[in-house]
Amino acid sequence: MLDLKYIKNNLDLVKKGMAKRRANIDFISLLDSDLKRKKLLLEIETLRHKRNIVSDDIAKMKKSGQDASAVIDRMKEVSASIKHLDKELSATQQAINEFLISIPNLPHEDVPEGVDDTENRLEKTYGTLPVFNFKPKAHWDIGEDLKILDLARAAKITGARFPLYRDSGARLERALINFMLDTHTTRHGYSEILPPFIVNSAALQGTGQLPKFKEDLFKLEGWDYYLIPTSEVPMTNIYANEIIDASELPCKFTAYTPCFRSEAGSHGRDTRGLIRQHQFNKVEMVKLTTPETSFSELDEMLADAEKILQLLKLPYQVVTLCTGDLGFSATKTYDIEVWMPGQGQNGKYREISSCSNCLEFQARRAGIRFRRQGAKKPEYVHTLNGSGLAVGRTFAAILENYQQQNGTVLIPDVLIPYMSGKKVICHES
RNA sequence: GGAGAGGUGACCGAGAUGGCUGAAGGUGCACGCCUGGAAAGCGUGUGUAUCCUAACCGGGUACCGAGGGUUCGAAUCCCUCCCUCUCCGCCA
Structure with a gap:
């Protein structure tokens, strides 16, 4: 499979290579998915970061005998939205993966162009x-x-x-x-x-x-x-x-x-x-x-x-x-x-x-x-x-x-x- | 097929009762100091992926066989699967 980064940075080259193979491939959906993936990833990781910090706080509160139930309730919502976004992310990830895994290798420049x-x-x-x-x-x-x-x-x-x-x-x-x-x-x-x-x-x-x-x-x-x-x-x-x-x-x-x-x-x-x-x-x-x-x-x-x-x-x-x-x-x-x-x-x-x-x-x-x-x-x-x-x-x-x-x-x-x-x-x- | 045991970083090996363990300790490895040189010794460092970033600097996130689940939080609890090992049975 080709490197996604390489595809993004050399889109024209990749398109040309695929055309030489007579492979008709739509890269737009790939790029869309990738943008979506990045956005989701950033969102999720920010939430996770927050959760990690607050979880630590909860541990400390419990140790010192304070009541943490209000914080825990708030974190329940955070966890729920992480779970929700995670599903979306893995679907997006899977779409990208399926795409990448089903496109062929690029032909070397030395390879003659031809049909059969x-x-x-x-x-x-x-x-x-x-x-x-x-x-x-x-x-x-x-x-x-x-x-x-x-x-x-x-x-x-x-x-x-x-x-x-x-x-x-x-x-x-x-x-x-x-x-x-x-x-x-x-x-x-x-x-x-x-x-x-x-x-x-x-x-x-x-x-x-x-x-x-x-x-x-x-x-x-x-x-x-x-x-x-x-x-x-x-x-x-x-x-x-x-x-x-x-x-x-x-x-x-x-x-x-x-x-x-x-x-x-x-x-x-x-x-x-x-x-x-x-x-x-x-x-x-x-x-x-x-x-x-x-x-x-x-x-x-x-x-x-x-x-x-x-x-x-x-x-x-x-x-x-x-x-x-x-x-x-x-x-x-x-x-x-x-x-x-x-x-x-x-x-x-x-x-x-x-x-x-x-x-x-x-x-x-x-x-x-x-x-x-x-x-x-x-x-x-x-x-x-x-x-x-x-x-x-x-x-x-x-x-x-x-x-x-x-x-x-x-x-x-x-x-x-x-x-x-x-x-x-x-x-x- | 029956009965058990187990899968943690390059390797060995901690991690009962979930929280500050990405992961102690050791070995190995790398670099530095020491030495005439080496050994020993001392010091420092030593996983992968991905995101933010100009950055192989810094920071975040994830990964303790794989995948789900419970939970505010899991290497640690539950479920499914895979693999390895031991004994028995069976068979080339």
């Missing part, structure tokens, strides 16, 4: 696209043919958009998870986390999924609990409502978790295969940093994610999301799009990672602060998150990029040790 993903800015491409002397198949066909993916039976067990990996498929998915985690922990210096897969609404509000995107989440009936849509939620909230020491920064966390998304509003899109599932595996990176380092840390995080694709020898491109495609909490986001030769007519780049800097937007919501050496005031940290990578989509990309004419799939070199030396996935018997 067609206006994202291409930053770079990496690797050479594979050449096939046959028509490359989509990963769902490869997976079903090799009997390592069984989406039909998953639909029987649960429903559409749930994965069922088998044999070398299950093994490959697990190999990818381990490979990614190992790379980030030993090579990139992240500390490994295994968080809860279910979180409460406070955590989701901290990262920005709530209150606006409830429909994207799976909620546990009868509980204030939700399945995580990404491990960004539990990891970012590790230090919620804490003041951490500056020497702890930057905090770098990585975790593997399954992710659960209702995909409301995406019916009919990517209906086949592993691209869009209600449950998918992801290795995630989260950083808490000082304000001055967050953008360089973002670039590093992007590089950490890219490294996985480079090691897997998968071609990709990097784009900067335009304002229309930018997520609610982010000020700037890089997407990594992996080459999927089996998609569309002649192959397509598909999103496999998203690395974002949220500045203090989430930190303010979640109350994540730090204190500099010797400093009096705590400051909000900056939070960043990025996929490193979406495992299911990586699995799909490997199938499509490493497929051979005879229907088998070669295993990328770096994964062979994770596959007990297996070099190729053949038809499972």
